[in-house]
Amino acid sequence: MAEHVILFTGPMGAGKTTAIESLSEIEVVRTEANNSERHIADKPTTTVALDYGEILIGAEEKVRLYGIPGQKRFDFMWAILKKRAKGMILLVNSDAPDPIEEMLSFIEEFRELYDRGGVVIGVSRADVVAGPTLGDYSDALERTNPDMVIPVFTVDPRNRDQMENVLLALIANIEMRAMFGMMTTEAV
Amino acid sequence: MAVEVNQVAGEPASVSMGFPVTVGWTHAAMAVYSVLRLNTPVNLKMHIEMHSPLLIDFRHHAFSWSTPLEIFPVDAVHTGLETEPTSDAAPPLFELPGQDLDGLLWEMGINSFGGAPAYWLPPDERYRLTRWPNLTQHRHTMQQMQMMAVLGNTFVSTSELAKLTGADESDAQRLINALSLMRILTRTSAAPAAVVVAPTAATKRQSLFGRLRKRLGR
Amino acid sequence: MSPGLHTKPAVVKAASALLTEMQGVSSSLTYAALLTDDGFDVARLPGETDGARFAGMASSMQALGDAVTHELKIGNSEYIIIASGKGYVVQLRVPGKELVLSALWDNDATVGNALAISRSYAQKMADLLK
Structure with a gap:
């Protein structure tokens, strides 16, 4: 069976579990514990190991959706989960104290996923709070990673249609990058 | 056939551009392109048959229009276009935040020039x-x-x-x-x-x- | 549970005392920690282990154990054992609390004995928090 592992990353409270629930065809495997950091993200529970969902494409092919726990103290899970992933959807919530800085630190942490696949960024709660504009996110990415053109979209993780768009944009990007990587080699 | 935006120094009144009645968005796209390229503070008001006026405040990268973009009228009949010089300090053309101008630019760009290259x-x-x-x-x-x-x-x-x-x-x-x-x-x-x-x-x-x-x- | 038990000095003090007492019961106990369900270290025995990191790992393991028993529809996970050549980890939830006891034993202890001691101290911790 062919499998394609897509990782959902980003800080606690960005909507990773919700996004996977919007996309998955199976009941999502959740590993949640009561959240004792309500001052950081005001939600009752938080993921402490992983979330897991699936989209079955045919009898022989699956897109596996894995979500990481967002807190740095679970970074051993990040190392485990990023091994098999071919791309990442990085979610950040606009109402965090410094969402741009958080985005940049996750890009840095998961840079190998950009290098071997692709990355799309989803900014959640952008319509609810007066946080940075999408342009601010792109400016920061251009400043720190001038060689990357990473798509940045506003998303509502509860919205299946939007999450499908984000996933498809990621896959299109991964495939085109692979194709141009190959073609450039052939042309040399 | 470039539409240049008339800039009338020191005259705050709105300026009609001698805009011909046109069907579709090509002329509108050209006008918007000119304003964006000049990057001077200008407000734009488009008159479109069967629709309320479309207002663009470039300073805030926003527009206001009662027609939702989901039902973007591809064959809209444009009957007039006004530009109005403004300044950074002047109040916004409509109540902010309005709608993100990028949404309009996307529809306008896709639905103009009939699939031929934009003139610029x-x-x-x-x-x-x-x-x-x-x-x-x-x-x-x-x-x-x-x-x-x-x-x-x-x-x-x-x-x-x-x-x-x-x-x-x-x-x-x-x-x-x-x-x-x-x-x-x-x-x-x-x-x-x-x-x-x-x-x-x-x-x-x-x-x-x-x-x-x-x-x-x- | 807000704020977490790890931030309550009385709980931390009682948990530390309990772990020390537990170590007195068996010389095979080489490390033990009490941690919150969401991976915060409440108390631990001194040792070379990075307590904060181990607390995160142990909470992930607990949650994965719960996810597996849920998936297989076999009720709740009662304890988790990881056996290795140099010892084993016995881990279980403090009954009724959002707290996990995880203990490392050397090979001189039997699994049954280690599990019995761990269970009894998890219950003691639960009684202390009543």
Whole structure:
């Protein structure tokens, strides 16, 4: 069976579990514990190991959706989960104290996923709070990673249609990058 | 046939541009392009038959229009266009935040010039995205998404873009026009970095994008 | 549970005392920690182990154990054992609390004995928090 592992990353409270629930065809495997950091993200529970969902494409092919726990103290899970992933959807919530800085630190942490696949960024709660504009996110990415053109979209993780768009944009990007990587080699 | 925006120094009154009654968005796109290129504080008011006036405040990258973009009138009859010089200190043209101008630029760019190159685009150039448009907020096709994935990764001409994605050249051109109007393309006249080959039926079948898209019914 | 038990000095003090007492019961106990369900270290025995990191790992393991028993529809996970050549980890939830006891034993202890001691101290911790 062919499998394609897509990782959902980003800080606690960005909507990773919700996004996977919007996309998955199976009941999502959740590993949640009561959240004792309500001052950081005001939600009752938080993921402490992983979330897991699936989209079955045919009898022989699956897109596996894995979500990481967002807190740095679970970074051993990040190392485990990023091994098999071919791309990442990085979610950040606009109402965090410094969402741009958080985005940049996750890009840095998961840079190998950009290098071997692709990355799309989803900014959640952008319509609810007066946080940075999408342009601010792109400016920061251009400043720190001038060689990357990473798509940045506003998303509502509860919205299946939007999450499908984000996933498809990621896959299109991964495939085109692979194709141009190959073609450039052939042309040399 | 460039529409230049009349700049009337020291005259705050709005200026009608001698705008002919036109069907479709080509003239509107040209006017908007001129304002964006000049980058001077100007408000724009478009009169469109059967619709309320469309207001654009470029200082805030926002527009206000009672017609939702989901039912964008492709064949709108434009009956007039006014520009109004303003200043950074002046109050906004409408109550902010309004709507993000990018949504309008996207629709306008796709639906103007009839699939021919926008007048400001010189021939024989290659394009690449500098940033992606906010796709979750713009109506788009899967083919447009795929074309943007190409443009995000390499410089291509319009015809190369069409060939690579199996799109009609006019559809590729419409996308280039829109992205250019949104000012998120960079251009070069240099030769291609890689040999462009049209994907075969076999490579299309091998594409996860194609299979997933089908699976999701898109 | 807000704020977490790890931030309550009385709980931390009682948990530390309990772990020390537990170590007195068996010389095979080489490390032990009490941690919150969401991976915060409440108390631990001194040792070379990075307590904060181990607390995160142990909470992930607990949650994965719960996810597996849920998936297989076999009720709740009662304890988790990881056996290795140099010892084993016995881990279980403090009954009724959002707290996990995880203990490392050397090979001189039997699994049954280690499990019995761990269970009894998890219950003691639960009684202390009543």
